[in-house]
Amino acid sequence: MATSTLSNQATYDEDVLIQELGYDDHFHEHHHGDKFQSNFITTYIFSQDHKMIAKQFLITGMFWAIIGSLMSLVFRLQLGFPEESLLWLKPFLGKWIVVSNGIGSLSQEFYYALVTMHGTILVFFVLTAGLSGTFSNLLIPLQVGARDMASPMLNMFSYWFFFLAGVVMFLSLFLSTGPFSGGWTAYPPLSILPQASSGSGAGMTLWALSLVLFVVSVLLGGINYITTVLNLRTKGMTMWRLPLTIWAFFVTAIIGLLSFPVLVSAFLLVIFDRSFGTSFFLSEIFIGGQALENVGGSPVLYQHLFWFLGHPEVYIIILPAMGLVSEVLAVQSRKPIFGYKAMVFSILAIAFLSFIVWAHHMFMSGVNPFISNFFVIFTLIIAVPSAVKVFNWISTLYKGNIRFNGASLFAIGFVSMFISGGLTGIFLGNSAIDIQLHDTYFVVAHFHIVMGVAAFFGMFAGIYHWFPKMYSRFMNETMAKIHFWGTMIGAYAIFWPMHYTGMAGVPRRYYAFDTFETFRHFAELNQFITVAAIITFFFQVLFVVNFFYSIWYGKKMTTKNPWGATTLEWTTPIHAGHGNWEGNIPAVQRWPYDYGKHGREFISQVEPMAEGERDGGH
Amino acid sequence: MNAPATRVEYNRRNKIPAAKFALWVACASITMMFAALTSSYIVRRAAGNWLEFPLPKVFLISTIDIVLSSVALHLAYRAFKNGREQAYKILLSVALILGFAFLLLQYQGWMALQNMGVMMTTNPSGSFVYVISGVHAAHILGGIAAILVAVLHAFVLPFRVTEQRKLRFELTLTYWHFVDFLWVYLFFFFITQS
Numbered sequence: 001m002a003t004s005t006l007s008n009q010a011t012y013d014e015d016v017l018i019q020e021l022g023y024d025d026h027f028h029e030h031h032h033g034d035k036f037q038s039n040f041i042t043t044y045i046f047s048q049d050h051k052m053i054a055k056q057f058l059i060t061g062m063f064w065a066i067i068g069s070l071m072s073l074v075f076r077l078q079l080g081f082p083e084e085s086l087l088w089l090k091p092f093l094g095k096w097i098v099v100s101n102g103i104g105s106l107s108q109e110f111y112y113a114l115v116t117m118h119g120t121i122l123v124f125f126v127l128t129a130g131l132s133g134t135f136s137n138l139l140i141p142l143q144v145g146a147r148d149m150a151s152p153m154l155n156m157f158s159y160w161f162f163f164l165a166g167v168v169m170f171l172s173l174f175l176s177t178g179p180f181s182g183g184w185t186a187y188p189p190l191s192i193l194p195q196a197s198s199g200s201g202a203g204m205t206l207w208a209l210s211l212v213l214f215v216v217s218v219l220l221g222g223i224n225y226i227t228t229v230l231n232l233r234t235k236g237m238t239m240w241r242l243p244l245t246i247w248a249f250f251v252t253a254i255i256g257l258l259s260f261p262v263l264v265s266a267f268l269l270v271i272f273d274r275s276f277g278t279s280f281f282l283s284e285i286f287i288g289g290q291a292l293e294n295v296g297g298s299p300v301l302y303q304h305l306f307w308f309l310g311h312p313e314v315y316i317i318i319l320p321a322m323g324l325v326s327e328v329l330a331v332q333s334r335k336p337i338f339g340y341k342a343m344v345f346s347i348l349a350i351a352f353l354s355f356i357v358w359a360h361h362m363f364m365s366g367v368n369p370f371i372s373n374f375f376v377i378f379t380l381i382i383a384v385p386s387a388v389k390v391f392n393w394i395s396t397l398y399k400g401n402i403r404f405n406g407a408s409l410f411a412i413g414f415v416s417m418f419i420s421g422g423l424t425g426i427f428l429g430n431s432a433i434d435i436q437l438h439d440t441y442f443v444v445a446h447f448h449i450v451m452g453v454a455a456f457f458g459m460f461a462g463i464y465h466w467f468p469k470m471y472s473r474f475m476n477e478t479m480a481k482i483h484f485w486g487t488m489i490g491a492y493a494i495f496w497p498m499h500y501t502g503m504a505g506v507p508r509r510y511y512a513f514d515t516f517e518t519f520r521h522f523a524e525l526n527q528f529i530t531v532a533a534i535i536t537f538f539f540q541v542l543f544v545v546n547f548f549y550s551i552w553y554g555k556k557m558t559t560k561n562p563w564g565a566t567t568l569e570w571t572t573p574i575h576a577g578h579g580n581w582e583g584n585i586p587a588v589q590r591w592p593y594d595y596g597k598h599g600r601e602f603i604s605q606v607e608p609m610a611e612g613e614r615d616g617g618h
Numbered sequence: 619m620n621a622p623a624t625r626v627e628y629n630r631r632n633k634i635p636a637a638k639f640a641l642w643v644a645c646a647s648i649t650m651m652f653a654a655l656t657s658s659y660i661v662r663r664a665a666g667n668w669l670e671f672p673l674p675k676v677f678l679i680s681t682i683d684i685v686l687s688s689v690a691l692h693l694a695y696r697a698f699k700n701g702r703e704q705a706y707k708i709l710l711s712v713a714l715i716l717g718f719a720f721l722l723l724q725y726q727g728w729m730a731l732q733n734m735g736v737m738m739t740t741n742p743s744g745s746f747v748y749v750i751s752g753v754h755a756a757h758i759l760g761g762i763a764a765i766l767v768a769v770l771h772a773f774v775l776p777f778r779v780t781e782q783r784k785l786r787f788e789l790t791l792t793y794w795h796f797v798d799f800l801w802v803y804l805f806f807f808f809i810t811q812s
């Protein structure tokens with residue numbers, strides 16, 4: 001706040017305001033002991049407190065992020081250094097390192113298993129559960145002014161179903177036939193015929209079970225998020241006074257609730273095809289000269305069902321990151337968010353469009369090219385609300401008193417990644433250009449930058465920003481800055497070159513390229529990517545160290561509102577117990593982005609409006 | 619009874635209780651699942667190689683049965699609200715029995731399909747009917763479980779009309795009407811498609 005030219009001559013004490021104007025819900029009167037946090041198990045394990053559940057989601061997500069990225073390092077080693085011996089990995093991977101003449105190489109089946117697991121884990125466990133699960137849980141009750149979620153019990157189940165899904169997936173890694181290896185999209189017939197590949201048997205069974213458990217978790221969470229936002233907002237908290245984080249989580253939950261059931265239907269039909277001999281997705285397949293009994297199924301039907309979830313899923317991943325970034329940028333640049341309503345409407349527009357563009361994943365699957373035109377147009381229209389958001393983020397930063405810390409750097413980095421990755425989306429959205437680019441590294445580069453790295457950046461911004469709210473301590477700023485620059489440069493170093501290999505037609509999901517004359521000249525580029533990936537991974541280790549070190553030894557929080565933010569979560573006590581506020585629930589008097597108004601640095605949402613003052617955002 | 623009372627109290631500012639709203643959201647989610655299944659049916663049917671067969675008559679009876687069950691449960695709810703204990707207990711039991719009867723009738727329907735030679739694996743047209751009605755039956759089971767709890771409450775707890783119990787009844791009722799309506803939709807979907 002040293003950089004700020006404004007001072008915050010608060011005329012009110014927030015605590016007094018909450019007591020005088022707040023809403024008395026008789027929460028504490030009825031409290032005969034806290035049934036939510038009475039002993040170790042109910043506090044830390046089967047907790048029903050949304051703040052604890054958020055931490056559980058976050059730490060489980062971090063566990064999976066480490067597993068998932070280590071997997072990518074192993075297959076990157078294979079791609080970058082196909083000739084080198086991987087014998088040193090044998091103690092970890094066992095029989096999946098095939099030894100011949102003293103040279104160990106990665107088994108081809110396991111390469112596919114690693115790619116599949118990397119995708120599944122990162123998309124579902126890390127960027128869906130770890131991101132939306134963490135921050136929806138942490139921020140929805142705190143920012144709308146609620147004691148907890150609408151149903152703390154379902155919320156607890158939501159985490160434990162996610163945990164179970166993780167356990168099942170983790171066990172599948174140790175199967176003798178290996179985990180599922182047919183790609184994270186689980187297209188039939190690889191996902192249906194157990195004889196299709198080594199991972200299609202027990203591996204696929206566990207994969208499907210794990211994902212069904214995961215969907216249950218998402219649905220339980222989503223029902224809670226939507227209900228809490230609509231039903232438990234505090235007095236004065238109209239929809240147009242919600243912080244953009246809440247808008248993003250709310251819309252994300254709606255998308256999830258409408259799209260995940262469709263995935264369940266697809267899996268259900270897959271399971272019937274696998275186990276009960278139906279032929280929804282199987283047709284006239286010959287294996288070893290023998291025709292299967294299945295007749296008349298349509299594998300493209302599966303793709304329709306899958307991508308009806310699959311495309312909204314990328315917005316389930318990116319929207320929470322967008323919400324976090326909007327909030328972090330406003331707070332850390334000490335300016336109201338530019339175009340609040342435009343931000344909300346663009347979130348809604350993106351959510352709506354996300355449901356009618358799924359076939360752009362299937363341009364080359366034999367979909368009618370005339371139907372493709374329809375999907376091209378709607379896909380390209382998504383650029384409009386996305387561009388509105390980017391414009392607004394940049395305008396928010398413009399002439400702001402930006403504090404360059406871990407949170408704001410990652411938020412700015414997010415905008416950079418979203419622009420770079422979004423632009424390549426315009427190429428891929430054209431069905432004609434997609435003929436060349438589909439299933440190449442261009443696609444890999446595109447989606448990793450726009451939803452992988454960008455979503456991670458949003459998550460990091462959120463973690464650095466709300467870490468004090470979670471653990472009452474700060475994360476180390478120096479380490480945060482090193483982490484940021486390492487990740488920023490590293491992520492571009494990994495994914496930028498992939499655009500070139502992709503344009504040259506290098507296909508994704510190939511085990512090795514050294515046998516192809518056409519692609520041999522990319523060998524050094526592939527080595528560069530692998531080295532960059534390894535270095536970037538170590539910057540993430542730095543983050544994990546910083547995270548856990550700061551939980552116990554970080555700089556202590558001394559004031560309730562260290563960033564000088566306007567939203568309700570910073571009016572709770574430093575060590576907020578169950579129920580979040582000690583006395584009344586605060587009543588909201590104004591929108592959440594009053595920064596630099598009336599010569600004041602910020603005005604909390606609980607402060608009443610002055611005579612004749614107009615509420616922002618309208 | 620203090621802890622649940624707290625819960626209701628701090629939701630009271632809203633017209634619709636949180637639990638009820640959450641149930642509506644869940645119903646929307648279930649609807650999407652069946653929308654996906656029935657649209658797969660349409661897409662797959664358009665692709666040809668599709669065995670046409672008439673839907674067994676038993677399904678009409680089961681449709682009437684489930685509608686009657688819904689009506690019975692609704693009347694039971696009205697009786698409960700008006701404090702007519704006897705009518706409430708009887709109608710509730712009737713709704714439960716009709717619910718079980720529905721499952722039995724669906725089973726009869728599947729048997730009738732088999733007798734016609736439409737097995738689970740014969741053709742996707744038949745597989746869809748088995749899977750969709752099967753998944754629906756699973757949702758009916760959830761509803762029956764809820765009604766079973768309601769019946770237990772009716773006969774074990776002393777009769778009292780409280781906000782808490784009214785809400786609980788309304789939740790059961792809403793879900794039961796929903797799965798009932800869902801079947802009516804599926805039934806008409808099947809007969810208009812075949």
